[in-house]
Amino acid sequence: MVSMRILSTFAVISAFLFLDCEVESCQTTISDSNRRDCSPWSGTNQASCEARGCIWCPHETSGIPWCFFNDHVCPSLIADGEKVDCHPESGASRESCNNRGCIWCETSTPNTPYCFSDPTVSQGGANCPSDISDHERIDCHPDSGSTEDSCIKRGCHWCTSSIQDVPWCFAPKTTGYTLVGDVTQTAKGYTATLDRKPTSSWYGHDIARIQMDVEFQTNSRLRIKIFDPSVARFEVPLNISSTSAALDPLYSVEFSNSPAFNIKVKRASNGATLFDTSLGGLVFSEQFLQFATKLNSHNVYGFGEHEHHSLKHDMNWKSWGMYARDQPVTHGANLYGVHPFYMNVETSNLAHGVLVLNSNAQDVTLSPLPSLKYRTIGGILDIYMFLGPSPENVVQQYTQAIGRPVMPPYWALGFHLSRYGYNDIQTLKDTVNRMRAFNIPHDVQHGDIDMMDRRLDFTYDPVNFTGLPQYVRDLKNEGTRWISIQDPCISIGEPAGTYRPFDLGQSMDVWVKESDGVTNAEGRVWPDANVYFPDYSSTSCQSWWKQMSIEFHSTIEYDGMWIDMNEPASFVTGSVKGCYYNQWNNPLYKPRVYGDVLADKTLCGDYLQSFGSHYNTHNLFGWSQSPVTQEAVQEVTGKRSIVLSRSTFPGSGSTSVHWLGDNHSLWSNLHYSIIGSLEFNLFGIPFVGPDICGFGGHTTEEMCQRWMQLGAFYPFSRNHNGLGWREQDPGILGAEVARVSRESLEIRYTILPYMYTLFHHAHIDGSTVMRPLFHEFVTDTATHAIDRQFLLGPAFLVSAVLNEGKTSVSAYIPDARWYDWYTGAEVSNSLRKSWTTLPAPLDFIPLHVRGGYILPTQQPANSTMFSRLNNLGLIVALDDNEEASGDLFWDEGDTKDSFENGEFDTVEYTAVPGILTGITSNLGYAGLFGMEYETVRVMGLAHYLDITDVRVNNQQHNLFTFTSSTGVLDIVNLTLPAHEDFSITWTAL
Structure with a gap:
């Protein structure tokens, strides 16, 4: 079959070869050689060309564009009779005129100078304007192939620079829009009508008149919406609204119309400017939208999904493309999800966040000014600001807008084991048996696509995995849950009536369509035959997917679902037929994303889904699959569950969790995994982690041992690797790796009550679970760039070894009391706000507890099914005032919606000098009945000589020890009912 791409190219060639000898004449001042193609796609005609704001002029010579940009636009609105000659002497040219900072506009009006002054506009030129520094430059030619000639044709400046990566072609400050009339006050804020300033077009079809609405949505949230008021464009179907204007906003807004229309957002408390578009460069065209803003500081975090090598962004003209892609984790590549959200910690150490709610292909460039330039190729510019003022406040406000994180079941916080490449059930059983033999905690087992029958969704291999359904039931009886994988696409190659997912899908018409709206989109993925792509945005598809998920549970009694490849991925470009060569598959500007075309490894942009074209909705594919999958799993299990999704978007965290994709068995990936996990906590998806020990490549015993130590403290702790690489479960790498893995995981299981409570707060308040140090110590600027250590919640500090052969860690000690997890000994007060070297032999990971906090604990077991039956304990870490909470x-x-339905228990702990109390409330679950507090450890009493008396609920309790050298009081053999209020007192000398 001749591909669509080849046919389209043939059509273009034929259009030139099939010319009549007579060609309609036209008038243009642009020479043939200077024609800049405005519509290179097949099917262009005069109407479509002129709709793009371009010139239509047929030509008899092959290769000369018939549709081309008008690069002789006069940017000035000064009437001919009012122009003052800027070049009265002879020899004037556009170049010499522009070099004087003047405007060159040819006219037929007699006695009118071509070169004249108009300080309100610019025509660019081969000159270096004094009012634009190198770091203020806005790239006027972000696509490849920039030359002096092509730059000037766009009405931009061409000026070389010795600074690496600084654009040589850049926009005048006057580029953008001008205000029509006045900014008008509305019920929620302001609205402004803006007209495009005359200048050459960069990519065609510029929108002449746009509207900006500013909404004071809440005291901490501001919306800036820039859109075309005359034509409805795609908007992300994520409703972030408010009913009335904020009464006491943390921000103020200022507008200016010079040198082009711009907006500034300031913090009300100190007047600091947080968002400032006075750099110019606002572009709003059909397939290219751009804004630039100055930033308050260089402390920028976020944007994803990528493998970033530092948590704090490199601001040296670094660009990041965002377009969901099936891509092994690679630095610089756009990966599986899209998160156009960033946080900026200001020079005052306050913080704010910004979301650009757009689902088209996009990119962002960060510059040293500091500033950022955001570009997208569709939709609208829908900007939300979150004023904090603390980093945690920012995340809480962000998740309030996009959706609070889903509450995971308790068992999901246990250790997960997985592998692509067990290949048969005996290998799987051998792996699980090793876990049991070494008594390594094992709460969840995952099944990958090698367990499917010929890689077909909703099946299992009855030959190589004979008895798998019963084995899954056996595992669950032993305390190990099961998560099944499903890919989003369905094979079309099975005989009619033999493969229900396809047969039912056909009858319900659930597939993504080609551009004709009728033909099903056809690609290649894992099955032997071609596949169709379900359209998860359609109600019929959602019903079908839910039905198939429910039916599959009668075969494999899974507890959670793993949805992979949902960018969506395809092993061919666009489809098995290729893609038409048109503006939706081949836009004039392709953001800085991997692949020669946007359809590389995915679908064609002109394909259709229920909620829009794939061009507009590609990044929403996984986002639309997650909610219905969560509904299906909860319905069939009757319980709360997890949906593990590879592709995510703002709001995904309300129904799904995430892993960091196909990473590598490299030491560097330990560090990068911390960064990625911290970023997804910022994005509102706190249940996240990488493939421990690496997905691709052969791990080593030392690497995997260190990674298991670190991985014991990811929010999502899973060891997983790929087909063909050495087995790396903790039991296969020797007794020492197994021991260290078990001991590290036992610490995790000990603090699971603390971690589960953190997830509750994330679900209710939107806070992070795994957080960078600067979230807690933002006024200490030394913490702003730390990304090799992290905190679980506010109180548990992890400082893992991340490099081969190292037996110590360089760790920063923030300004607080800190206690060694293992001994309870206090870190020397002299080390506060400084770096120190912590010993870390191969079987040891440094862990510390922060003063001022009380951590609930529980005796560990090899599964949460058993550990939840054990007694509780408390770790009381006193602060400088001998207080904690x-x-x-x-x-x-x-249980589904346990908090919303009041089916939960809570306890508030408080410590003041000499007294610890626990106050229970909302005993709506009564699960604490029958449980007891068995141990309490109080840390931070080293300045006392001795503890002479301990009383529990006013009754003397003699089973305690006090270690004066470390200041640790251990109270043991308690039988305190966990559902009752209590008090413990101690008397110190």
Whole structure:
């Protein structure tokens, strides 16, 4: 079959070869050689050309564009009779005129100078304007192939620079729009009508008149919406609204119309400017939208999904493309999800966040000014600001807007094991048996596509995995849950009536369509035959997917679902037929994303889904699959569950969790995994982690041992690797790796009540679970760039070894009391706000607890099914005032909507000098009945000589020890009912 791409190219060639000898004449001042193609796609005609704002002029010579940009636009609105000659002497040319900072506009009006002054506009030129510094430059030619000639044709400046990566072609400050009339006040804020300033077009079809609405949505949230008021364009179907204007906003807004229309957002408390578009460069065309803003500081975090090598962004003209892609984790590549959100910690150490709610292909460039330039190729510019003022406040406000994180079941916080390449059930059983033999905690087992029958969704291989359904039931009886994988696409190659997912999908017409709206989009993925792509945005597809998920549970009684390849991925470009060569598959500007075309490894942009074209909705594919999958799993299990999704978008965290994709068994990936996990906590998806020990490549014993130590403290702790690489489960790498893995995981299981409570707060308040140090110590600027250590919640510090052969860690000690997890000994007060070297032999990971906090704990077991039956404990870490606080959230562990339905217990813990109290509330679950506090450890009493008396609920309790050298009081053999209020007192000498 001749591909569509080849046919389209043939059509273009034929259009030139099939010319009549007579060609319609036209008038243009642009020479043949200077014609800049405005519509290179097949099917262009005069109407479509002129609709793009371009010139239509047929030509008898092959290769000369018939549709081309008008590069002789006069940017000035000064009437001919009012122009003052800027070049009265002879020899004037556009170049010499522009070099004087003047405008060159040829005219037929007699006695009118071509070169004249108009300080309100610019025509660019081969000159270096004094009012634009190198770091203020806005790239006027972000696509490749920039030359002096092509730059000037766009009405931009061409000026070389010795600074690496600084654009040589850049926009005048006057580029953009001008205000029509006045900014008008509305019920929620302001509205402004803006007209495009005359200048050459960069990519065609510029929108002449746009509207900006500014909404004071809440005291901490501001919306800036820039759109075409005359034509409805695609908007992300994520409703972030407010009913009335904020009464006491943390921000103020200022507008200016010079040198082009711009907006500034300031913090009300100190007047600091947080968002400032006075650099110019606002572009709003059909397929290219851009804004630039100055930033308050260089402390920028976020944007994803990528493998970033530092948490704090490199601001040296670094660009990041965002377009969901099936891509092994690679630095610089756009990966599986899209998150156009960033946080900026200001020079005052306050913080704000910004979301650009857009689902088209896009990119962002960060510059040292500091500033950022954002570009997208569709939709609207829908900007939300979150004023904090603390980093945690920013995340809480962001998740309030896009959706609070889903509450995972308790068992999901246990250790997960997986592998692509067990290949048969005996290998799987051998792996699990090793876990049991070494008594390594093992809460969840995953099944990858090698367990499917010929890679077909909703099947299992009855030959190589004989008895898998019963084995899954056996595992669950032993305390190990099961998560099944499903890919989004369905094979079309099975005989009619033999493969229900396809047969039912056909009858319900659930597939993504080609551009004709009728033909099903056809690609290649894992099955032997071609596949169709379900359209998860359609109600019929959602019903079908839900039905198939429910039916599959009668075969494999899974507890959670793993949805992979949902960017969506395809092993061919666009489809098995290729893609038409048109503006939706081949836009004039392709953001800085991997692949020669946008359809590389995915679908054609002109394909259709229920909620829009794939051009507009590609990045929403996984986002639309997650909610219905969560509904299906909860319905069939009757319990709370997890949906593990590879592709994510703002709001995905409300129904799904995430892993960091196909990473590598490299030491560097330990570090990068911390960065990625911290970023997804910023994005509102706190249940996240990488493939421990690496997905691709052969791990080593030392690497995997260190990674298991680190991985014990990811929010999502899973060891997983790929087909063909050495086995790397903790039991296969020797007794020492197994021991260290078990001991590290036992610490995790000990603090699971604390971690589960953190997830509760994330679900209710939107806070992070795994957070960078600067979230807690933002006024200490030394923490702003730290990304090799992290905190679980506010109180548990992890400082893992991340390099081969190292037996110590360089760790920063923030300004607080810190206690060694293992001994309870306090870190020397002299080390506060400084770096120190912590010993870390191969079987040891440095862990510390922060003073001022109380951590609920529980005796560990090899599964949460058993550990939840054990007694509780408390770690009381006193601050400088000998005070601390904490809480416990406790429910059945997997009941749906337990908090919303009041089916939970809570306890508030408080410590003041000599007294610890626990106050229970909302005993709506009553699960604490029958449980007891067995141990309490109080840390931070080293300045006392001795503890002479301990009383529990006013009754003397003699089973305690006090270690004066470390200041640790251990109270043991308690039998305190966990559902009752209590008090513990101690008397110190």
